Amino acid sequence: xxxxxxxxxxxxxxxxxxxxxxxxxxxxxxxxxxxxxxxxxxxxxxxxxxxxxxxxxxxxxxxxxxxxxxxxxxxxxxxxxxxxxxxxxxxxxxxxxxxxxxxxxxxxxxxxxxxxxxxxxxxxxxxxxxxxxxxxxxxxxxxxxxxxxxxxxxxxxxxxxxxxxxxxxxxxxxxxxxxxxxxxxxxxxxxxxxxxxxxxxxxxxxxxxxxxxxxxxxxxxxxxxxxxxxxxxxxxxxxxxxxxxxxxxxxxxxxxxxxxxxxxxxxxxxxxxxxxxxxxxxxxxxxxxxxxxxxxxxxxxxxxxxxxxxxxxxxxxxxxxxxxxxxxxxxxxxxxxxxxxxxxxxxxxxxxxxxxxxxxxxxxxxxxxxxxxxxxxxxxxxxxxxxxxxxxxxxxxxxxxx
Amino acid sequence: xxxxxxxxxxxxxxxxxxxxxxxxxxxxxxxxxxxxxxxxxxxxxxxxxxxxxxxxxxxxxxxxxxxxxxxxxxxxxxxxxxxxxxxxxxxxxxxxxxxxxxxxxxxxxxxxxxxxxxxxxxxxxxxxxxxxxxxxxxxxxxxxxxxxxxxxxxxxxxxxxxxxxxxxxxxxxxxxxxxxxxxxxxxxxxxxxxxxxxxxxxxxxxxxxxxxxxxxxxxxxxxxxxxxxxxxxxxxxxxxxxxxxxxxxxxxxxxxxxxxxxxxxxxxxxxxxxxxxxxxxxxxxxxxxxxxxxxxxxxxxxxxxxxxxxxxxxxxxxxxxxxxxxxxxxxxxxxxxxxxxxxxxxxxxxxxxxxxxxxxxxxxxxxxxxxxxxxxxxxxxxxxxxxxxxxxxxxxxxxxxx
Numbered sequence: 104x105x106x107x108x109x110x111x112x113x114x115x116x117x118x119x120x121x122x123x124x125x126x127x128x129x130x131x132x133x134x135x136x137x138x139x140x141x142x143x144x145x146x147x148x149x150x151x152x153x154x155x156x157x158x159x160x161x162x163x164x165x166x167x168x169x170x171x172x173x174x175x176x177x178x179x180x181x182x183x184x185x186x187x188x189x190x191x192x193x194x195x196x197x198x199x200x201x202x203x204x205x206x207x208x209x210x211x212x213x214x215x216x217x218x219x220x221x222x223x224x225x226x227x228x229x230x231x232x233x234x235x236x237x238x239x240x241x242x243x244x245x246x247x248x249x250x251x252x253x254x255x256x257x258x259x260x261x262x263x264x265x266x267x268x269x270x271x272x273x274x275x276x277x278x279x280x281x282x283x284x285x286x287x288x289x290x291x292x293x294x295x296x297x298x299x300x301x302x303x304x305x306x307x308x309x310x311x312x313x314x315x316x317x318x319x320x321x322x323x324x325x326x327x328x329x330x331x332x333x334x335x336x337x338x339x340x341x342x343x344x345x346x347x348x349x350x351x352x353x354x355x356x357x358x359x360x361x362x363x364x365x366x367x368x369x370x371x372x373x374x375x376x377x378x379x380x381x382x383x384x385x386x387x388x389x390x391x392x393x394x395x396x397x398x399x400x401x402x403x404x405x406x407x408x409x410x411x412x413x414x415x416x417x418x419x420x421x422x423x424x425x426x427x428x429x430x431x432x433x434x435x436x437x438x439x440x441x442x443x444x445x446x447x448x449x450x451x452x453x454x455x456x457x458x459x460x461x462x463x464x465x466x467x468x469x470x471x472x473x474x475x476x477x478x479x480x481x482x483x484x485x486x487x488x489x490x491x492x493x494x495x496x497x498x499x500x501x502x503x504x505x
Numbered sequence: 506x507x508x509x510x511x512x513x514x515x516x517x518x519x520x521x522x523x524x525x526x527x528x529x530x531x532x533x534x535x536x537x538x539x540x541x542x543x544x545x546x547x548x549x550x551x552x553x554x555x556x557x558x559x560x561x562x563x564x565x566x567x568x569x570x571x572x573x574x575x576x577x578x579x580x581x582x583x584x585x586x587x588x589x590x591x592x593x594x595x596x597x598x599x600x601x602x603x604x605x606x607x608x609x610x611x612x613x614x615x616x617x618x619x620x621x622x623x624x625x626x627x628x629x630x631x632x633x634x635x636x637x638x639x640x641x642x643x644x645x646x647x648x649x650x651x652x653x654x655x656x657x658x659x660x661x662x663x664x665x666x667x668x669x670x671x672x673x674x675x676x677x678x679x680x681x682x683x684x685x686x687x688x689x690x691x692x693x694x695x696x697x698x699x700x701x702x703x704x705x706x707x708x709x710x711x712x713x714x715x716x717x718x719x720x721x722x723x724x725x726x727x728x729x730x731x732x733x734x735x736x737x738x739x740x741x742x743x744x745x746x747x748x749x750x751x752x753x754x755x756x757x758x759x760x761x762x763x764x765x766x767x768x769x770x771x772x773x774x775x776x777x778x779x780x781x782x783x784x785x786x787x788x789x790x791x792x793x794x795x796x797x798x799x800x801x802x803x804x805x806x807x808x809x810x811x812x813x814x815x816x817x818x819x820x821x822x823x824x825x826x827x828x829x830x831x832x833x834x835x836x837x838x839x840x841x842x843x844x845x846x847x848x849x850x851x852x853x854x855x856x857x858x859x860x861x862x863x864x865x866x867x868x869x870x871x872x873x874x875x876x877x878x879x880x881x882x883x884x885x886x887x888x889x890x891x892x893x894x895x896x897x898x899x900x901x902x903x904x905x906x907x
Contacts, residue, residue, distance in 0.1 A: 366707030
């Protein structure tokens with residue numbers, strides 16, 4: 104079989120996106136051993152860097168080895184015991200995913216629902232917290248399936264007032280949308296690298312508040328083969344070994360208890376993603392995503408396309424637009440890829456076949472990426488018989504930049 | 506924080522080992538989109554390559570996104586329903602891990618035990634199969650904690666004769682020790698990249714027989730948000746979403762149902778690992794591990810060290826030797842790392858502090874790596890007050906090569 108040879112692509116979909124070249128360079132670094140002092144130092148650096156990314160002082164801030172949903176499942180299976188009540192406000196596909204995972208944990212799952220394209224009012228969530236009295240509230244910040252960004256500024260405080268642990272899936276939003284773990288009082292947050300962090304999928308940063316850590320450590324059962332006589336198991340055993348955050352914290356902590364073999368290349372990637380973001384500055388990165396996201400949205404409008412969803416709660420880093428009547432959405436997507444090497448996305452569930460999703464994230468939240476995408480899309484739309492104003496997309500985007 | 510800068514290391518422990526430079530090059534390849542035709546083609550190539558590596562015709566041969574224990578947990582949680590009986594013959598730490606994971610799946614776990622340093626006789630396993638009548642037999646091939654390699658040639662057939670599904674964790678052995686999935690009649694096998702496959706930890710190849718696939722698909726529950734009306738759930742829902750092989754098979758299969766976002770860089774790595782192995786030839790790779798493993802073992806003997814465990818069932822790719830009386834094992838390990846940049850390993854549980862483990866795997870199953878390690882170890886042992894014959898290690902290894 105031939106050596107790997109992939110075509111050049113400009114990934115302007117909802118993620119994964121083109122990886123920042125600095126991250127690819129970091130991943131090409133040779134390995135050191137699992138307990139090499141330089142490796143444990145790198146692990147500690149990663150913890151410190153992600154405290155910066157999550158804007159938290161949480162000691163327990165590290166990586167789960169797997170894709171972003173590995174982080175979600177680790178959080179939920181470690182927090183939830185069978186029969187625990189959990190409240191999930193669902194406003195898109197990834198809310199359904201939280202429901203799904205919590206159900207598989209054996210939790211009693213209560214849901215709130217919003218039409219795709221809308222977000223929740225905090226008052227609505229507070230009422231549900233009072234009624235359901237859950238152990239955990241689990242909610243997505245940015246749901247790429249709808250491109251909506253749920254306001255969270257009041258949610259952590261509401262949860263703390265009601266004695267509820269708050270969990271946020273910030274996979275698609277972190278780094279490109281404002282997020283402050285400690286100021287908002289969020290207990291547990293997970294993410295991935297493949298959206299606004301500019302890396303490949305395969306590592307899931309997580310942060311846990313001291314209260315969440317205590318709850319999880321009350322269920323610690325160290326595995327046979329490495330447990331010592333003083334390791335007395337307590338509480339109900341977490342249903343997964345791989346996602347057992349109590350053990351994973353001992354692996355990342357001073358005890359360095361052997362759990363998995365760290366996915367070192369992915370840790371190198373995660374480290375560089377965080378460095379890129381913190382070097383730029385979190386506020387600057389959010390502003391950059393805002394600028395290029397707005398330019399893309401205005402450009403899409405300038406091509407005669409209609410944005411989907413509540414415009415006041417749109418994520419900065421991805422825009423959804425209705426596929427015009429009479430245009431084959433998949434054909435446009437394929438022509439963009441085949442003729443221009445540019446990828447945009449479709450969507451799921453109630454939006455399947457109805458919208459395109461165009462991302463401007465991390466390395467690709469750039470003027471040239473935005474203008475090139477709009478120029479190419481204009482050509483493809485015209486070929487597919489849509490009515491487009493010549494130069495309308497690029498022109499509108501340029502006005503945003505000017 | 507500074508750019509990543511790791512020191513050069515020769516990783517001669519039980520794994521992870523120095524990654525083959527071709528794998529690092531593959532990992533530095535830029536991403537394409539998740540459903541790009543070139544990505545799905547690469548996924549299909551990976552399936553075909555790993556059929557070669559596992560020596561199987563199993564259609565369902567793919568990657569689980571995570572470290573090697575992600576593959577183990579995916580296999581067990583997808584096969585085992587709460588209350589199912591599973592038989593685990595334990596001859597080292599990783600047998601305990603299978604017990605641990607199966608227990609967390611809610612299975613009724615029966616065990617057989619061998620002292621560390623020994624393996625099981627197939628007759629012993631057959632007797633237990635008859636007594637326990639398990640749904641699944643789960644066993645490790647090579648347990649690096651003891652360096653023993655369990656003979657498996659008869660195990661698959663015994664399981665099939667008793668209507669038992671066989672699962673083998675071949676993480677530490679695959680590629681360096683003979684393994685033939687179909688000829689031995691093994692139903693499910695998982696592995697990792699960081700041992701004889703020459704890659705980093707973070708991707709877990711798996712293969713499943715049609716019988717195992719049917720058993721798992723009988724429990725398929727497609728997640729809300731992407732399920733269609735014709736997706737009727739059946740059987741008891743698999744307790745993990747992330748490790749739900751029924752859904753993961755639909756992601757790798759023609760339906761391309763969205764599950765996770767594939768860890769593309771790790772897939773690139775896994776692809777190159779398999780190419781390296783198949784280019785060399787499986788038999789040649791096993792022979793190479795045998796040669797360099799023997800040279801290392803004889804070299805260690807030549808230094809006056811005593812091998813641990815049953816010599817007739819030693820893995821090719823890792824040797825354990827007793828730490829001589831009066832020598833501080835950890836001090837030797839640290840001096841080798843600090844003064845020579847060479848890593849060797851200690852062990853766990855009953856062998857903690859008692860043996861060193863020295864690996865010769867994948868890229869590091871090379872003459873220069875073996876001789877350099879022995880030359881350095883001689884110097885360090887002498888410094889630490891052990892009695893060593895000058896040139897005894899390198900000389901004994903050279904005799905094996907001659």
